Amino acid sequence: MILELQNVSYRYRTGTLALDDVSIAVRDGQSVGLVGESGSGKSTIVRLMLALAKPTAGAVLFEGEPIVPTRLRRFRAAVQTVFQDPYSSLDPRQNIESIVAEPLRSLGIARGADARTLVAESLAAVGLPADALTRFPHEFSGGQRQRIAIARATVCRPKLLVADEPVSALDVTTRIQVIDLLAELRASTGLAILMVSHDLSAVAALCDKTVVLNAGRVVESGSTAGILATPREDYTRRLVSAVPRLPAT
Numbered sequence: 344m345i346l347e348l349q350n351v352s353y354r355y356r357t358g359t360l361a362l363d364d365v366s367i368a369v370r371d372g373q374s375v376g377l378v379g380e381s382g383s384g385k386s387t388i389v390r391l392m393l394a395l396a397k398p399t400a401g402a403v404l405f406e407g408e409p410i411v412p413t414r415l416r417r418f419r420a421a422v423q424t425v426f427q428d429p430y431s432s433l434d435p436r437q438n439i440e441s442i443v444a445e446p447l448r449s450l451g452i453a454r455g456a457d458a459r460t461l462v463a464e465s466l467a468a469v470g471l472p473a474d475a476l477t478r479f480p481h482e483f484s485g486g487q488r489q490r491i492a493i494a495r496a497t498v499c500r501p502k503l504l505v506a507d508e509p510v511s512a513l514d515v516t517t518r519i520q521v522i523d524l525l526a527e528l529r530a531s532t533g534l535a536i537l538m539v540s541h542d543l544s545a546v547a548a549l550c551d552k553t554v555v556l557n558a559g560r561v562v563e564s565g566s567t568a569g570i571l572a573t574p575r576e577d578y579t580r581r582l583v584s585a586v587p588r589l590p591a592t
Contacts, residue, residue: 344407345369345503345535346392346422351401353387353559361387362559364401369503374529374536376546376567378582379556385539388556389507392537393424420450423496427508429488433480439466440476443495452499465498466491468531469524486517490524497528503535504528510545522548543582547571555579 346369353362362384369375379385390396391403394410403410405418423446426432433442443462447453453461459476466475469490480488489509496504506525510518526549528534540546546553546567553570555563557578563570574580 345371345405346537347404347407348388348391348398349402349404351391351398351403353384353391353396354399360559362391362398365556365559365561366401367554367561369535369537371502372529372533372535373552374538374550376543376550376553377537377539377556378541378543378546378553380541380582382558383556384559385541385556386507387559389424389505389539392505393422394418416450420446420452420499421502422505423499423501423503424505424507425489425492425496425509428512429485429492430480430512432492433488435480438477438479439471439491442480442491443498445495446499450499461498462494465494468497468528469494484517485513486520489513489517489521493521493524493528497532497534500532501534503537506536506538508540509538511540511542518545519548525549543571555582 348365348367351362351365352360354360365388367377377385377388391398394415405414410418440459440462443465444458447458447461463473463476471487471490471494483491510521513521522545525536529536536549538546538550550567553567554561555570562576563574563579570579571583574583
């Protein structure tokens, strides 16, 4: 097990309950979708899974153990993330080499020529040319920027990629390309993926398992195909019926 939330609850400082007894697990090589409407608690789960917040109750486990300060560097190298907006997630003042090399520098994995080699390999893996190294974010389309963000997240060879609404800011054609890229990376490297989305169609294109979240609680969990075919809960049925499917490639 790479990352697991065990019976986690979370309250804001105001006392508002954001999550109530939530359990989610991501295994090696698995692709899990976390689906829910705005306000369902998805963003809070992402913060907990990235060790940016601590639960009020329950436990967050990395490789079966709590995430303590002495294990934090290892955790950061193993669990990386891609955010929703490819326009705001890349520093416009840095060239692509510097942006993608950031995890290598901050985690002390590589510098100089070694880092440059790893960056070039990571960019090639997401389908970007070698000359991208010296260019800047404004020179790329939204889909290309998200590929750069994925290259940055995977340059240190993580075990798990937390993809937080990774295609919601993209047009339909580009969304399909990015989802296909994530599927290819998973197949070629064994990368596990937690895809957080309000869109069941995007999750269906990538994820084996889906967890449905509503008002801070898990209301349904199981195989993605099974949930799409025979959702048990009214809430899930509304999500399935309301969201248009991605066209087939």
